[in-house]
Amino acid sequence: MDAAPRRGNNNKRRRREEDSFEEFVSDEEGGGGGSGDDDDGSSLVSSARARVLSSPPLSTLLASSISPALVFELSSREKRARRATMTTHHFACQLPMFMPVGTQGSVKGLTALDLENARVQLILGNTYHLEQRPGSALIETMGGLHNFVSWKQAMLTDSGGFQMVSLSDLLEVSEHAVTFQDPATGNTTTLTPEHCMQVQNRIGADIMMALDDVVSSTANDPKRYEEATYRTTRWLKRCIAAHKRTDRQSLFGIVQGGLDLALRRKSCEELVPLNLPGYAVGGLSGGEDKANFWRCVDASLELLPENKPRYVMGVGYPVDIVVCVALGADMFDCVYPTRTARFGTAMVSSGLLKLRSRSFANDMRPIEAGCDCATCKRYTRAYLHTIVTREPVASSLVSVHNVRYMMRLMEQIREAIENNRFEAFVQQFMRKQFPRVRANDDYAVPYEKMEEDGRAPVWVREALAKAGIALKS
Amino acid sequence: MCARRVVSFALDHAKYAQNNDDGGNASSLAPRTGTITVLSDQSDGKSASTAGTQKLLTPTSLVCTRRASAHLLENDRAQKAYRTNAAVCVPITHFPGEKYVAGIQSGGIREFANLRAAPVVVATCDDPIRSEYSYSQTTNKSKGFYRLTPFGWLSLQPNQVRTIANAIKPDVLALPIDDVPPAAGKRRRETAVSRTHAWLTETLDDGELQGDVALLAGLTGGTDEVVRARAAKLTMEAVRASSACSRVVGVTVGGLAHGYPADTTKAMLAASLEAVPESMVRYAPGLGAPDDVLRAVASGVDLFDGAYPLTCASDGYALTFPLTAQAARDATHEVDASASAGVDVGSDASKMNLRAVAYRTDARPLVVGCTCEACSRPYTRAYIHHLLNVHELLGEMLLEVHNAHHYSLFFEEMRRTVDDNSFDDFANAHFAYRSAHA
Ligand SMILES: [Zn+2]
Numbered sequence: 001m002d003a004a005p006r007r008g009n010n011n012k013r014r015r016r017e018e019d020s021f022e023e024f025v026s027d028e029e030g031g032g033g034g035s036g037d038d039d040d041g042s043s044l045v046s047s048a049r050a051r052v053l054s055s056p057p058l059s060t061l062l063a064s065s066i067s068p069a070l071v072f073e074l075s076s077r078e079k080r081a082r083r084a085t086m087t088t089h090h091f092a093c094q095l096p097m098f099m100p101v102g103t104q105g106s107v108k109g110l111t112a113l114d115l116e117n118a119r120v121q122l123i124l125g126n127t128y129h130l131e132q133r134p135g136s137a138l139i140e141t142m143g144g145l146h147n148f149v150s151w152k153q154a155m156l157t158d159s160g161g162f163q164m165v166s167l168s169d170l171l172e173v174s175e176h177a178v179t180f181q182d183p184a185t186g187n188t189t190t191l192t193p194e195h196c197m198q199v200q201n202r203i204g205a206d207i208m209m210a211l212d213d214v215v216s217s218t219a220n221d222p223k224r225y226e227e228a229t230y231r232t233t234r235w236l237k238r239c240i241a242a243h244k245r246t247d248r249q250s251l252f253g254i255v256q257g258g259l260d261l262a263l264r265r266k267s268c269e270e271l272v273p274l275n276l277p278g279y280a281v282g283g284l285s286g287g288e289d290k291a292n293f294w295r296c297v298d299a300s301l302e303l304l305p306e307n308k309p310r311y312v313m314g315v316g317y318p319v320d321i322v323v324c325v326a327l328g329a330d331m332f333d334c335v336y337p338t339r340t341a342r343f344g345t346a347m348v349s350s351g352l353l354k355l356r357s358r359s360f361a362n363d364m365r366p367i368e369a370g371c372d373c374a375t376c377k378r379y380t381r382a383y384l385h386t387i388v389t390r391e392p393v394a395s396s397l398v399s400v401h402n403v404r405y406m407m408r409l410m411e412q413i414r415e416a417i418e419n420n421r422f423e424a425f426v427q428q429f430m431r432k433q434f435p436r437v438r439a440n441d442d443y444a445v446p447y448e449k450m451e452e453d454g455r456a457p458v459w460v461r462e463a464l465a466k467a468g469i470a471l472k473s
Numbered sequence: 474m475c476a477r478r479v480v481s482f483a484l485d486h487a488k489y490a491q492n493n494d495d496g497g498n499a500s501s502l503a504p505r506t507g508t509i510t511v512l513s514d515q516s517d518g519k520s521a522s523t524a525g526t527q528k529l530l531t532p533t534s535l536v537c538t539r540r541a542s543a544h545l546l547e548n549d550r551a552q553k554a555y556r557t558n559a560a561v562c563v564p565i566t567h568f569p570g571e572k573y574v575a576g577i578q579s580g581g582i583r584e585f586a587n588l589r590a591a592p593v594v595v596a597t598c599d600d601p602i603r604s605e606y607s608y609s610q611t612t613n614k615s616k617g618f619y620r621l622t623p624f625g626w627l628s629l630q631p632n633q634v635r636t637i638a639n640a641i642k643p644d645v646l647a648l649p650i651d652d653v654p655p656a657a658g659k660r661r662r663e664t665a666v667s668r669t670h671a672w673l674t675e676t677l678d679d680g681e682l683q684g685d686v687a688l689l690a691g692l693t694g695g696t697d698e699v700v701r702a703r704a705a706k707l708t709m710e711a712v713r714a715s716s717a718c719s720r721v722v723g724v725t726v727g728g729l730a731h732g733y734p735a736d737t738t739k740a741m742l743a744a745s746l747e748a749v750p751e752s753m754v755r756y757a758p759g760l761g762a763p764d765d766v767l768r769a770v771a772s773g774v775d776l777f778d779g780a781y782p783l784t785c786a787s788d789g790y791a792l793t794f795p796l797t798a799q800a801a802r803d804a805t806h807e808v809d810a811s812a813s814a815g816v817d818v819g820s821d822a823s824k825m826n827l828r829a830v831a832y833r834t835d836a837r838p839l840v841v842g843c844t845c846e847a848c849s850r851p852y853t854r855a856y857i858h859h860l861l862n863v864h865e866l867l868g869e870m871l872l873e874v875h876n877a878h879h880y881s882l883f884f885e886e887m888r889r890t891v892d893d894n895s896f897d898d899f900a901n902a903h904f905a906y907r908s909a910h911a
């Protein structure tokens with residue numbers, strides 16, 4: 001219906017570097033096709049689409065993109081850091097954002113209400129686990145993962161490829177498929193890109209990840225990296241062809257290339273013309289050297305399109321996230337905040353509180369002064385000290401804080417970019433994380449070793465310098 | 474320094490008439506409703522949350538805790554699930570000595586563990602969840618008693634109980650009871666009575682207990698009605714003789730946790746309660762299943778330990794029994810329909826086994842129409858079945874939320890029916906429903 005005025009707007013559209021998906025949408029809508037059930041969710045995407053099409057772009061730097069189930073709108077930038085809105089079928093996500101992991105259909109120890117109260121926007125589900133139990137067929141019967149787990153906002157599923165390599169006995173990777181054995185049951189499973197898409201289509205998350213040929217980032221096998229990089233592209237093309245619910249779910253491609261920057265660039269060059277709604281940087285945060293890590297992120301992000309969301313997979317330490325945002329990344333996920341909570345570790349702006357430590361036995365402060373989470377409003381470090389790692393409720397209480405801590409960190413990052421003071425934010429953030437002198441009553445320990453002279457680690461300074469941000473000494 | 478909290482109990486409605494037909498002293502064995510009132514004045518002007526009056530309507534259950542947290546639930550979430558009419562039970566065995574209470578500051582456990590919303594905090598010497606292991610563990614050599622604590626088996630001395638209570642600052646302290654194992658002989662029973670009596674008099678007389686903490690005196694004696702009756706009489710005499718008499722607001726009827734037949738339990742309750750004034754609160758730990766609770770309320774019990782909804786949750790069960798006489802009657806007639814459908818899911822008439830494969834694709838909430846946090850979202854039976862299947866903590870958490878809510882509604886209906894003299898009808902409808910399902 002509104003296809004006609006939109007077609008009259010060709011100029012504006014071209015300026016926005018829109019991709020061919022948009023043509024595809026207009027054609028489909030013009031022909032009266034598309035999905036019949038235009039509920040609240042799909043109107044989220046269509047109103048975002050209308051908004052992008054009707055407003056003049058503020059500048060050529062503030063790019064946007066429209067695909068059938070995702071609208072990406074950049075709203076401000078500072079150096080390479082980006083502030084954007086990504087509207088999916090279920091939710092308009094404010095980027096940059098952190099996505100907690102709900103491996104088996106639950107973020108451990110937290111209810112959906114706890115997650116909403118922490119202002120989580122998107123939950124990640126692990127396809128490998130969900131396919132094992134309860135199975136994607138059952139999830140589809142129950143109306144998709146959103147319905148099944150009673151979560152109304154955005155969701156993302158990974159491809160399962162990473163878990164297959166890490167959790168199963170990998171038997172064979174061929175051009176056709178990955179074959180692996182479940183160590184628990186002994187069952188052999190063959191996963192093809194087509195099957196991977198079928199499973200993720202049944203699960204029905206807003207964003208799905210393409211099946212990539214994953215090689216451990218510490219493998220040190222150049223030939224295998226090269227093979228995997230090109231195979232990832234070929235598999236991505238098969239994924240695109242097999243993806244059946246383009247009106248509701250968006251497929252992201254994953255940049256591979258191991259730690260070889262040339263391969264990373266090659267991977268980007270191959271993936272970008274495929275014109276996906278978003279891209280991820282994969283194959284990192286598996287224990288590789290940080291100097292390699294940031295250079296790979298940097299090389300990939302430099303070549304990924306400006307007007308698409310960029311997701312750095314598996315990144316969850318606050319320092320890493322801040323560096324990646326500076327380099328131009330928008331999305332992050334990690335089990336770290338909830339996993340470390342189960343071991344009694346709370347995340348604060350000056351590092352980590354290991355609440356088991358005797359220093360907290362009489363500490364009547366909340367985990368972090370000024371934190372608005374449900375735990376900090378109610379409980380002291382001293383009480384948490386008596387229950388962490390002993391009572392299961394403690395892992396919920398500390399998880400509530402850690403998840404909210406991540407959300408607050410991302411809120412601060414977004415606000416800083418919006419107000420053009422991201423550089424100052426980064427400087428202040430790093431000063432707190434790596435203080436020259438720690439206050440007597442600050443019992444936090446840093447995430448990683450500081451330099452001897454009390455400065456932020458070399459890799460942090462190098463990466464930020466590349467992003468145009470200098471840390472004052 | 475901190476606010477004074479003064480505990481009192483008043484009967485609201487006691488049903489005497491119906492139970493008087495066998496003559497004698499049966500009046501103390503009638504269902505009754507009451508109110509435990511905690512008056513607090515705010516002497517330090519610090520926290521407004523501890524000022525004012527908090528009320529707890531009886532009969533009701535306690536909230537079981539582990540190190541003062543409501544098992545898997547954050548304390549405010551638990552209070553909401555129990556609809557803020559459950560006393561919180563803090564076993565002192567979870568803080569079994571001075572070094573474990575060192576971090577608790579002047580506000581006591583209420584401030585320390587965020588039990589601010591709890592109407593009443595009761596410290597007990599037994600852990601309702603672990604009681605079955607600890608009943609017989611009384612050492613003969615010392616005056617203390619052995620209890621299974623989260624830190625292993627420990628011997629606690631009566632004066633330690635007072636030290637811990639002084640740090641925890643509960644509203645009510647249930648004094649220790651030397652329980653009698655079912656197989657015990659006469660001498661063991663007598664020892665239990667004298668030891669429990671000694672613990673009481675020592676606490677009343679030595680003045681070590683600070684603040685206004687109210688006390689529940691322990692009643693013991695095993696299954697021997699004569700011994701039990703004498704123990705109760707002795708206890709009441711000691712209370713009346715003491716200058717700290719006003720501290721004792723009620724009794725704990727011990728020894729009921731061994732799964733005795735209903736008639737035995739009733740006789741034990743009767744023997745213990747005969748000498749106890751009606752103005753005293755009666756706490757009967759060890760009884761929790763709906764049938765047992767209904768019988769005990771009929772015998773005049775006011776407080777229950779709250780372990781039942783939790784142990785059901787940890788076994789994967791959701792409480793589903795009918796909550797009104799009418800619902801019970803309707804469900805009694807529905808029985809045949811569901812039975813003929815041949816659905817054997819390991820559930821019984823009062824609870825639903827969420828581990829059963831039958832719920833794999835069941836999109837209904839645990840109880841249709843339930844307004845608890847779990848059912849109202851709604852979380853489905855299928856999802857909770859999945860969570861239990863993959864050992865996700867959230868599954869048991871959601872069952873705890875629902876079970877707490879369901880259990881508190883059950884107590885609310887008992888209070889309502891006692892007040893309008895229809896308790897017998899409710900109980901009869903419940904038992905008819907149960908036997909139709911047996
Ligand atoms: Zn917090």
Ligand SMILES: [Zn+2]
Nearest residue numbers: 843845848875
């Ligand atoms: Zn419910």
